[in-house]
Amino acid sequence: MNIIWWIRRDLRLHDNEALAYALEQGTAVFPVFILDPALLNSQYVGEKRLAFLYGGLRQLDAALRERGSRLLLRQGSPQTVLADLLQETQSELIVAEADHSPFAKARDTAVAVTLPLRLVGSTAVKLPGSILKQDGDPYIVYTPFKKGWLDLPLPQRSQLHPVPTQINTPAAPESDPIPDTPALPDSVPFPPGEIEGLRRLENFVGSNGRSVYDYAEQRNRMDLEGTSRLSPYLRFGMVSPRRVAVEAIEARSRARSEGSRKGALVFLQELIWRDFYIHILHHFPHVAQGNFNEKYDRIEWRNDEADFAAWCEGRTGYPVVDAAMRQLVQTGWMHNRARMIVASFLVKDLLIDWRWGERFFMQHLVDGDLASNNGGWQWTAGTGTDAAPYFRIFNPTLQSKKFDPNGDFIRRWLPELADVPDKFLHEPDKMETAVQRQTNCIIGEDYPAPIVDHHAMRDRTLAAYKESREAEG
Ligand SMILES: Cc1cc2nc3c(=O)[nH]c(=O)nc-3n(C[C@H](O)[C@H](O)[C@H](O)COP(=O)(O)OP(=O)(O)OC[C@H]3O[C@@H](n4cnc5c(N)ncnc54)[C@H](O)[C@@H]3O)c2cc1C
Structure with a gap:
């Protein structure tokens, strides 16, 4: 046949x-x-x-x-x-x-x-429908879903299919050419294909890779290469998600210390987040259009076009947000911690509908994927599944100080802040005029003043969410 x-x-x-x-x-x-x-x-x-x-x-x-x-x-x-x-x-x-x-x-x-x-x-590693609550309903909270996932038989190396040596395709009919435009810009650090995907997997989690053992420690640091950067390869199945799970499970068994074991486990748990959002999208397809939680259907978004443009172009006056957005536009990838920070900023500081950000991410991410992207946005907006409370509003400056402690991430993406002293790097608008002159960074000219006041916007957003909840009863 x-x-x-x-x-x-x-x-x-x-x-x-x-x-x-x-x-x-x-x-x-x-x-x-x-x-x-x-x-x-x-x-x-x-x-x-x-x-x-x-x-x-x-x-x-x-x-x-x-x-x-x-x-x-x-x-x-x-x-x-x-x-x-x-x-x-x-x-x-x-x-x-x-x-x-x-x-x-x-x-x-x-x-x-x-x-x-x-x-x-x-x-997905586990088929949607295979992890359900006792009453047959799908899980809508990650932690019990993860437990259900881990309680099923774990994937094993013996299940993995080898690469076939020969594929019989006789006299195949005409093929259209594979388009060569758009071309991949040099600034995108993801050489396409299975070979590169497997190389990264081997280096990060495989028997010769040790990075996974530092994962629990380093994965939140935006200034370090502490994560696998496998997401584009997983997005297109250039690496098998089941193979990634097997490597993580085996790395955990090989680990020699509690910290290393934890690293491999936390990495596996991130892969389970990927499955979680695939399952959510399967069971609740309405999330693709709107809020998982209908209580938030009546939020009165500000949706200010100029603020949105400033966010997209990395000129909000919050260095961590601007650095991350420039990383996204130039490289097609953004660190997970940075994704949470910029998403929280768009939704909770600018009061812009999360769907605007979701779309912009899809237009730029090499790993752009409806399930994970929508899940990440709704989690941050507090409109989604899981314990994603509406009052979780990231303070961008505190996040920046904690997860980019030396400012290396900011300096890398914002050359206009190169000479700004460390103590002002996370909030350059705090520099006195003389310091601005000395460091070649005049606020409002070389780098913008913050486009909103975080604390004022926080109160405004909490009020908008409250009104929507009350209107929905
Ligand atoms: C607002 C927002 C939007 C996002 N959009 C996407 C998207 O479009 N595509 C995408 O693949 N991921 C998305 N994520 C999840 C996460 O940020 C990326 O998967 C991760 O940063 C990819 O980098 P990595 O491969 O180095 O991840 P690692 O930390 O090395 O993790 C390994 C793999 O686990 C999976 N993973 C890790 N974290 C998550 C997570 N929170 N949710 C789902 N899967 C996860 C990814 O497949 C990832 O490649 C989003 C997160 C947020 C907060």
């Missing part, structure tokens, strides 16, 4: 359940990727992420060619493209990894009405 392997968010040959199934069942396998205009034209698309995807497809094609196969790329609606390709390749089955976002589920359901589609494997 000929089989189409429909690649979506699993751009890899290692531990690929859908591919393994296709190879097991088929005599010939046709690897196919479809560029769907419905996705390409969405306002959530980001050029850096698209360029990363195209680079990943090029690398996948090269890896397939080394194994006697090749990638078939087509543009169009999946239903039409797949119907044509079933005929052209004389295939009887389409195999794909399950993707649990509302868009993907609707697309796959529509395809399966007329075409033979089988979903095998998942973008």
Whole structure:
């Protein structure tokens, strides 16, 4: 039987359940990727992420060619493209990894009405629906979800599928070229593809990597490279999430100290956050449009366009916010602590609808992913699942002093503050005029004064949230 392997968010040959199934069942396998205009034209698309995807497809094609196969790329609606390709390749089955976002589920359901589609494997480590409360309802709080996750049999190395040595793809039909624009800017430090994803995994968590053992200590420090930077590779399945989990579990068993054990466990727990948000989006698809918690549907956002532009461009006058936003726009990535700080600032200090920030993140993040991004934004806004109380409002200056203690992160992204003395770096507007002159940083000219007063805005936001709760009864 000929089989189409429909690649979506699993751009890899290692531990690929859908591919393994296709190879097991088929005599010939046709690897196919479809560029769907419905996705390409969405306002959530980001050029850096698209360029990363195209680079990943090029690398996948090269890896397939080394194994006697090749990638078939087509543009169009999946239903039409797949119907044509079933005929052209004389295939009887389409195999794909399950993707649990509302868009993907609707697309796959529509395809399966007329075409033979089988979903095998998942973008999550644990399949949505496999971790439920005793009464059968989904968890909406992370900690018990995590316990449920850890209580299930843990993934093991023996389950991981090896990279196939040969893939039989006879006389594949014409492929459209993989687009070369947009190109990945040099400022994006994420070379696309499975090889780089696996290299990072090995260096951070694998048997030769030790960084994971410092993870619990260092992961919140924005000035250090204390996290894996695997998110873009996980986003496109260039590394298998199950493989990452196995490496973390094994690193934990190898650990020689309590601190190291904790590092590996905390890293695994972050991967469980990823699963948590995939499950939330699966069970509560309405979060993609609005608040998980309807009590906050009546918040009167200020939605000031000029403030939003200042946030996007990194000129709010709060150095930690501005440094992080410039990191995002230039590199397509931002540290998790910084994501929380800038998200809290947008929502709680500027009183701008979290969906504006969510969209801007999607337009710039290489790892931009509906489930994690929406989960992160709603968590910070206090409108989401989990213990995300509305009164949690980050003080950007205190966060900055705590998680960038020497100001290295700020100095790296804000060259205009290069000569500002350490003690003023987190709040340069506190410098007296003479110091501003000495340090070549005139507030209001070289660097903006804070666009809002944190304490005043805090009170205003708490009032806006309270009014919405009361209006919703
Ligand atoms: C407002 C906001 C928006 C976010 N948007 C995204 C997004 O679009 N895509 C995305 O992948 N992550 C998102 N995150 C989660 C997190 O910030 C990133 O996954 C992390 O910073 C990626 O860096 P890393 O690979 O070095 O992570 P590490 O700390 O090394 O963690 C390892 C992996 O665990 C997963 N992970 C870690 N933290 C989280 C988390 N809080 N939620 C879900 N998964 C997590 C990621 O897959 C990550 O690659 C967001 C967080 C916030 C607060």
